[in-house]
Amino acid sequence: MKIGFIGTGVMGSRMAQRLLVHGFQVAVHNRTFQKVHPLIENGAIYEETVSALSNQCEIICTCLSMPQDVMTVYMGNEGIINTAKPGTICVDFTSVGADTSKNIYGMAGAKEISYLDCPVSGGPEGAENGTLTIMAGGKEMAFHKVKPVLDVLGETVEYMGNSGSGSIAKLINQYLVAVHSLAASEAMVTGAAYGLESEQLLKVLKASYGDSKILRRHMEQYILPRHFTPGGAVKYVHKDIRLANQLLKEAGLRQFTGQMAEKAFQTAAEKELSEQDMSAVIKILEEETGIVVKKKD
Incomplete structure (x- = not known):
């Protein structure tokens, strides 16, 4: 079985x-060749195009990074849907809106290609250790065919x-994640x-x-040591909370805490924190109050 992997970032x-x-x-294929080089050294086959x-x-x-990247890779003229063989199963690990997943699913199905939306949670450490949580949507038969592959990547x-x-x-x-x-x-x-x-x-x-995984993660790994190299960047959480808030609106809710979280992450992005870890959202509060949360001197 030959597996293709497009998008070899973090x-x-x-x-x-x-x-x-x-x-x-x-x-493997990635827009930036440097990111596939270590994989090639470990036995991966490099392909120059999708x-x-x-x-x-x-x-x-x-x-991939953003919904528009997913649309391009799948639905572009030289994208997956136009070039993959009938019977191919596509597994998208990107976090996108349900409408994006459904649109790709429909177009893929017309070409006899199966598409599964399989976003993950667990961060780089989960990806490295095979302990990700993987949430799959699509045809159940296709899911069971690729489950042995998913089991290598995820614990749940x-x-x-x-x-x-x-x-x-x-x-x-x-x-x-954003609200917490x-x-x-x-x-x-x-x-x-x-x-x-x-x-x-x-x-x-x-x-x-009051305990939570987010509290522990942010404080112990990032805020107290004042180290904000991203595990999950502000820009991605901002994208996700915006999409999530749309779900809540469609469900009939009018006021909810995610609206405050979206505004906070938008402010963080506007203050040039987009590329820092999501925990850097605390910096906008520290700036507002003049208080810095850190280890005791």
């Missing part, structure tokens, strides 16, 4: 590497339902403003109902 490179380690034949990769692989995986692999279901589940997860990020930032800045020592406050919160 997440995709680690996922492709796991497939190589587990004995799969993998062809079309060259698409017409020779039984399974095509994509892990769930079929969520029809096309778009995986994307919806991921956006709900990202809604909580803002709430944790507000809490820690407020604590510091009232003279509480941040490490001690974190210790108390971790032992209390």
Whole structure:
């Protein structure tokens, strides 16, 4: 079985590497050649174009940055849908809106190509260790055919339902990520403003109902050490919370906490924090209050 992998950035490179380690034949393509070079050294086959990769692989995986990238790779003149063989199964790990997934699913189906929206959660460490959560939407038969591949990449692999279901589940997860990020930032800045020592406050919160993975991740790995090299960048969370908020509006909600989170991440992006880790959203609150959350001197 030959697997194609398009998009070898922070997440995709680690996922492709796991497939190589587990004995799969993998062809790779990325807009920036430097990002595929380590994979080639480990046995991957490099293809210069999407079309060259698409017409020779039984399974095509994509892990891209933005919805428009997904649309181009799948629906462009030389994209996957126009160049892959009938019977090919496409697995998109990108976080996009359900409408994008459904549109690609319909166009792929017309060419007898299966398309699964399979966004992931777990960050670079999850991709590297094969402990991702994978949420799949599309035809169940196609899901079961590629599940042995997904099991190499993820610890929790769930079929969520029809096309778009995986994307919806991921956006709900990202809604909580964004809201928790803002709430944790507000809490820690407020604590510091009232003279509480941040490490001690974190210790108390971790032992209390206020605990969360986001609180621990942001504080321990990024905020306290003041190290904001991204695991998941501000720009991606801003994109996801915007898409997630649209889901809530369509569900009939009018006022919800995600609206505040979207505004906060938009402000962070406007203040040139887009490329920093999502935890850097705390910086807009620190600037507003003049308080910096950090380790005790």
